[in-house]
Amino acid sequence: MDIDCIPFTKTGYFSKLICDYLDEKKTLHPFYNRFFHLKDFKGQLEEKATHFPLAHREVLYDALQRQYRDTKTSKKTKDHLRQLKEPITFTAVTGHQLNLFTGPLYFLYKIISTINLTQELKTAYPKFNFVPVYWMATEDHDFDEINYFNFKGKKLQWNKEVKGAVGRLATEGLQEVYDALANEIGPGKNAEALKSLFRKAYLEHDTLTEATRYLANELFGGYGLVILDGDDAALKRLLVPYAKRDLLENLAFSMVSETIAALDGLPEKYGIQVNPREINYFYLKDGLRERIIEKDDHFFVNETNLQFSKEALLTELETHPERFSPNVIARPLYQEVILPNLCYIGGGGEIAYWLELKAMFDAMQVPFPILLLRNSALLISKKQQKKLGKLNLSVEDLFLEQHAYINKKIREISNIDIDFSPQKQHLEKQFEALYELAEKTDPSFLGAVKAQEVKQKNGLDKLEKRLLKAQKRKLADHVERMTDLQNQLFPNQSLQERNQNFAEVYLELGTELIPTLVKSLKPLQTEFMILKYGK
Structure with a gap:
């Protein structure tokens, strides 16, 4: 997989708060404990070690043994579960809702960022153990946020009247979603594997919690991922x-x-x-x-x-x-009370609300974890790469808002100049002379001169827009192909990772998808990644 990167600031999809946090802006220093430099994890290790009782490890270990009782577990996950009892073991955590069939692609990126971080920590601090943890948001009650996933432009939705925590929901009614997926997915080895994964997760487990644990374990168990359900009486007692x-x-x-x-x-x-x-x-x-x-x-x-x-x-x-x-304020505290945790890996919105919490952690005398923005990526297939080349588009162009994206490219490919900036500059110089003349003769005319300047500039703007519109009509086929490609890679004019389900890419890459992403994503790299795949 070929990898390119662009700064988060140039994507247009990340807030100023997050960009400033990544730049370690001094005004934000009071709102977090340590930054995610690899060297700074040493201090985090020492602080957490002195604030996490051995008794909490016993409770955590027992709870996880109960939760994994009916789950087929990899050797690596078994080792991680056992290691959690040891004082030299620490965690890195990401959390996510129980989105149907993982929901959008960034579910994968969050977990892989967490797995890869623990591997980097093990290399840097070999005397300690590091366990990647996925915290299932089983107690959330916003069903409408998690009851669907998008597949090839269609919304496959679980229709059900529900109340209470989504993790406790019975999986009744998901046969219809499976049938809709099977109808859309087409033939082939990878399609059959996806159908089997959905069927075993959701049609052979009784609750959404059990189904999600199975699914995440099937995808990431081989990397030693530990899946935690906070809806647990013994763990809650520590809170x-x-x-x-x-x-x-x-x-x-x-x-x-x-x-x-x-x-x-x-x-x-x-x-x-x-x-x-x-x-x-x-x-x-x-x-x-x-x-x-x-x-x-x-x-x-x-x-x-x-x-x-x-x-x-x-x-x-x-x-x-x-x-x-x-709730969203107290849950992070709960996480840090029951886990020997060093780092929380989340999206931009999550990091933003975590930055509101440090003073609360200090008052509760619980160490505040290091905050790491998860990896973000745009996946581009070989076919889409060829289209980019034919249309003479750069990946950076695709991140523009669609209106600006089309106008920029139309100006580039037109055989006439559709930029009236020179005319506007010439006009400004002419009016400078008129301003001087008005001041020397009758300053009361300055307003009239200004009004005339604005009127003529507006006229040039209108002419420029009409000419651009005419060129768009003339180059309609090119505009259509450009727009279609951007819509493929930025569905609903948003980031691919926030809309597209992993199943679409799995159809092409199959069992190579997860290993390829694990190899490509770099959790401590503070840039947006462009991952080009296919032969």
Whole structure:
């Protein structure tokens, strides 16, 4: 696979906050602990080692043994599970929703970035063990975000009326999605492998959690990936002291609010990713995940008749910690409490909200992990590479907004000059003389001169646009082919990785897809990657 790279800043798809974070801008230093330089992991190792009790390792190991009870596990994953009991073992973690059939391509990139990071850490720090962990977001309740995947321009969707945490959902109704996939996928060895993978994951497992664990394990088990479900009573028990401080002191709310104010006070005005609530926990039961709200020293479960006194709520927390589900603010803390973790690998939006959390971690006396932006990539097939060459397009051109992309190329390939900049410059020089004349004779005419300049410049703009439009009509076939190629590689005029499912590329590369991506993606490389595949 040939590899090219372009800076994230030149893609147009990453926020200023993320680009400034990658540039290690000084104003952002207070919002994270250590940057992801390989040398800085030494300090992170030492800090986490002194703040992660051996008892937590025992609880984690036992929980994972239960969760893996019915899963066929690779030798490497078994070794990693065993190593988690040892004080010299640490993790790198990514988290993701339980998207149907992995959802968009970046699900693969997140996990591969995590796997590859642990391999780089092992090379740099050979005396320690490093385990890649995928945290399944089993407690999320936004079904509409995860109940579909895109395949060859079609949305294959699981239609179901649901409530509560998605991980607990029964897989009933997924036969219809399988039938739709089988109808679209066509014949061939790789198509049969995909159908088998979907069938075994979703039609032979009872819940979405079990199906997702099977799927991720089939794809990445050979690399030693450990898959963790946080919806676990024993693991939640470790969170109890921290949940109390959220419920009773609103500690997370106050700390994150202060951080948001500090971020908002920066000259860059980055904007806020997520806002904290006074209480950052949901009440969780089968078919129910609703916010806990405090009013007049009583606690209510939103949209239900459930309510607790303070004493009753604390008893419920101690007796049934599994019923308290952290939200987007509290979940990162939960992760760091139960894992010997060094680094969180996430997308731009995730890194943005993690940057709001450091003060909360400090107040809770939990080490704040290193934050690493996952790899991002554009996959270009051999056929698409040939089209790029025929159309004389560069990959960088494709990242432009479609209107700018077409106009730029039309100007380049036209046999006439459709750039009126010289005429505008000539006009400006003429009006400079008119301004001087007006000032010498009657300054009250300056406004009239300015109005005339604006009018004539607008006239040139309109002429330029009409000429460009005429050239587009003349070169309609070329424009159509350019647009079609950009739409293939940037579906819905967005990044490929945010829309396309891995199955489309698997049809071409088959079992070579994952190893090829593992070999190509470099987690500590802070550039957008262009991966060209095919013979």
